[in-house]
Amino acid sequence: MKNDKTIFWLQIASVSWIWIFVMGVAIWILNLIRVAHKLNDALNASVGISIVAIPVFFTLAAILTYVFVGLQKDKHRGDERAKQTGGIDSSWRGAK
Amino acid sequence: MSELRHNTFEDEDLIRPIEQTGPGFYLMVAILLGVIVFAGYTYIRQVFLGLGVTGLAQPVSWGFYIINFVFFIGISHAGTLISAILRLSKAEWRRPITRMAEVITAIVLAIGGLHPILDLGRPDRMLHLFTEGRLQSPLLWDVTSITAYFAASTVYLYLPMIPDIAILRDRGTRPRWLYEFLAWGWRGTEHQKKVLERAINILMVMVIPIAISVHTVISFIFSMTIQPGWHSTIFGPYFVVGAIFSGIAALLIVMIAFRKAFDLGKYLKLIHFQYLSTLLLIMSFLWFYFTFAEYLTGFYGHEPNEMRVFLYKFTGDYAPWFWTMGICNFLIPVVILVNPKTKKIPGILIASISVVIGMWLERLIIVVPSLANPRLPYPTGIYIPSLTEWSLFAGGVAVFILAYMLFAKLFPIISIWEIQEGREESVHAVAERLKSYLPDPPSEQLLTEKLGSKR
Numbered sequence: 072m073k074n075d076k077t078i079f080w081l082q083i084a085s086v087s088w089i090w091i092f093v094m095g096v097a098i099w100i101l102n103l104i105r106v107a108h109k110l111n112d113a114l115n116a117s118v119g120i121s122i123v124a125i126p127v128f129f130t131l132a133a134i135l136t137y138v139f140v141g142l143q144k145d146k147h148r149g150d151e152r153a154k155q156t157g158g159i160d161s162s163w164r165g166a167k
Numbered sequence: 168m169s170e171l172r173h174n175t176f177e178d179e180d181l182i183r184p185i186e187q188t189g190p191g192f193y194l195m196v197a198i199l200l201g202v203i204v205f206a207g208y209t210y211i212r213q214v215f216l217g218l219g220v221t222g223l224a225q226p227v228s229w230g231f232y233i234i235n236f237v238f239f240i241g242i243s244h245a246g247t248l249i250s251a252i253l254r255l256s257k258a259e260w261r262r263p264i265t266r267m268a269e270v271i272t273a274i275v276l277a278i279g280g281l282h283p284i285l286d287l288g289r290p291d292r293m294l295h296l297f298t299e300g301r302l303q304s305p306l307l308w309d310v311t312s313i314t315a316y317f318a319a320s321t322v323y324l325y326l327p328m329i330p331d332i333a334i335l336r337d338r339g340t341r342p343r344w345l346y347e348f349l350a351w352g353w354r355g356t357e358h359q360k361k362v363l364e365r366a367i368n369i370l371m372v373m374v375i376p377i378a379i380s381v382h383t384v385i386s387f388i389f390s391m392t393i394q395p396g397w398h399s400t401i402f403g404p405y406f407v408v409g410a411i412f413s414g415i416a417a418l419l420i421v422m423i424a425f426r427k428a429f430d431l432g433k434y435l436k437l438i439h440f441q442y443l444s445t446l447l448l449i450m451s452f453l454w455f456y457f458t459f460a461e462y463l464t465g466f467y468g469h470e471p472n473e474m475r476v477f478l479y480k481f482t483g484d485y486a487p488w489f490w491t492m493g494i495c496n497f498l499i500p501v502v503i504l505v506n507p508k509t510k511k512i513p514g515i516l517i518a519s520i521s522v523v524i525g526m527w528l529e530r531l532i533i534v535v536p537s538l539a540n541p542r543l544p545y546p547t548g549i550y551i552p553s554l555t556e557w558s559l560f561a562g563g564v565a566v567f568i569l570a571y572m573l574f575a576k577l578f579p580i581i582s583i584w585e586i587q588e589g590r591e592e593s594v595h596a597v598a599e600r601l602k603s604y605l606p607d608p609p610s611e612q613l614l615t616e617k618l619g620s621k622r
Binding site for chain 2 (some may be wrong): 078081092100102103104107113116121128137138139143144
């Protein structure tokens with residue numbers, strides 16, 4: 072049980088790490104825009120690139136978080152079903 | 168643990184390599200570690216002594232490291248892009264292939280992405296990229312797009328693995344904590360399945376433009392300059408075609424190797440190799456078309472600097488490499504793959520190895536001759552790679568093989584759930600799809616009327 076909790080918190084930490092990574096990338100890109108602005112060095116191009124790049128990273132983090140939350144939400148329901156049926160069938164066909 | 172029930176498992180062959188390890192595995196790991204340690208030593212030596220230990224000099228300041236960077240990133244297109252396209256087009260034969268392809272991407276992207284750092288005499292100056300980088304530079308576009316592609320590919324590899332990781336967790340395979348951690352609480356409920364399917368569907372659409380952007384942006388490093396031989400508008404698609412071409416070849420080699428090593432003939436059938444090698448053949452023709460268009464345009468313009476590079480490749484110092492590239496990328500694969508008699512696994516393996524060598528030569532042909540013949544009044548440059556560069560190249564290949572072997576030791580190399588899903592749903596799904604393609608059958612009333620009028 073204690074082990075389960077440790078693993079759960081490690082999973083939370085891994086998802087949080089993804090957000091830290093994505094925020095880091097966004098801050099890095101924003102910093103480069105700031106540098107371009109300071110040096111008057113083709114600011115428009117930097118902004119254009121960041122408009123494409125930043126949302127890609129945030130979408131990836133959002134997808135991972137969505138999957139994590141979605142799986143965790145139903146984890147307990149799966150456990151209850153396992154008690155009734157006498158075991159877990161985690162395979163794809165177990166979903167039927 | 169006692170309450171967990173093992174699946175009655177028809178796909179035991181896919182789990183066996185994870186639960187049983189032969190002495191060959193350890194021997195191979197030891198050899199690869201030896202190569203990697205030697206490569207590490209030569210790199211440390213390079214950091215201390217500077218780039219003078221390499222064959223790089225003026226005017227040829229880019230050599231093996233940048234060639235391998237482009238080459239490895241190109242190979243990465245084997246995975247996520249091909250897998251996403253096959254999934255999106257609902258190609259049923261993709262099922263045993265996708266995971267193998269996705270793993271290639273994740274590993275070679277990490278290896279390729281590090282190569283520009285090897286090319287720096289002062290790797291500590293990479294930090295300037297974070298504080299003072301210029302987003303207008305194609306080099307920065309590269310950093311951004313490769314990071315995005317690596318992140319997307321890793322997620323795209325990981326998410327479809329979750330149901331398989333849960334199978335290993337439920338079997339009690341060691342290290343159990345790892346599978347428990349990575350399974351993210353998968354219990355195989357209907358809701359969980361829907362969540363995962365939705366996420367995979369979004370990712371596979373998202374990953375295709377990212378993958379294409381990566382190699383387009385890599386081509387921009389060359390084509391955005393006005394160097395003869397590089398300044399070309401078709402370099403973007405030319406690089407993407409070359410990347411997919413070399414990626415398919417690498418994927419075929421990996422598939423053949425694992426089929427032999429893990430005895431996976433039941434899953435990786437001749438038909439899979441034939442379908443994929445047909446794609447390889449198509450890409451070979453496409454590559455030839457792009458190469459022809461690229462060189463014909465340069466030749467027709469007859470601009471003196473452009474012609475120096477052109478002749479250097481066609482008849483000069485690099486002619487042997489140039490013509491070998493043509494033989495490896497076009498002649499050998501076409502001769503083997505158009506003939507049904509040779510389009511068998513040994514032939515496909517020869518064609519694939521030939522393409523991988525040919526595509527590496529193509530990167531060499533693109534990078535070095537243009538630098539050796541610059542617009543400035545330099546004498547023609549010479550580039551002879553040193554032992555340092557060769558050992559780091561061997562190290563990169565060894566890291567790839569080792570990482571792939573370790574992955575196969577921890578996770579199923581073929582997606583178990585996709586195979587199960589295929590067995591249970593594909594026949595019905597394909598039948599339904601076929602019905603939707605074909606014209607509707609005539610109604611009974613219409614048939615009776617037609618028969619009546621004939622009588």
